[in-house]
Amino acid sequence: MTAVFTPSLFDDPGLGVGRPGDVSWSGAHRTVLDERSWVDVVPGWLPGAEEWFSRLVREVPWLQRRRRMFDQEIVEPRLTCGWDLAGAPAPADELAPQLTGRYGEAFDRVSANFYRDGTDSVAWHGDRVRFTHPSPVVAIVSLGAPRRFGLRPVGPAGAAGRSGGGTRWLTVCGGDLLVMGGRCQHEWQHTVPKDPGAGPRISVTFRHSDPGPVAARSERAREVPAWALR
Ligand SMILES: O=C(O)CCC(=O)C(=O)O
């Protein structure tokens, strides 16, 4: 009988066994949201994204998170899993240095979010990393089906000396990289809305725990509504 080699997330998948190839920054495009915030999109950043998608669907120990909202318990409409970089599914360990080379942050935390179909979603929010970093960079690799990704300014238009416009909508496809930076987590919110008919999608997010140049908490938790926390 011939032994069958099944690549595992926690083993080196080996060259050519479901390993995405070298990333490409060609086609990178920055949208300046306002004076302090930006979002980069790099279409087709990650070759081999389909293979990584299939492996993650099969092999990640997906968790169903619940969160309390006032006196109700809400079941998050997506599945998630998170790791330190060292424990994250390959090739996250190879992608993080590429992101660090471009954006200068030490990406050391990885999460994966599985939107099983168009009824899964994530509501408008800013990421929690804003509590520890004045201008965090959050990088998101999309795998699987296309989804819409929205960005909207927090507070009234023109608040806090900001001259940017209103809500922006992007479509992210399998293999695309989206990176939010500057004051995006503080002064803008993002969402992946429900989208009837959408196919399954995974987002792999890279964040950094380095508190950055100003270690002090940049916002007090009590100023942020519970629904806005991620
Ligand atoms: O799935 C995405 O593209 C966004 C995920 C996200 O915003 C989050 O998990 O904080």
Ligand SMILES: [Fe+2]
């Ligand atoms: Fe987020």
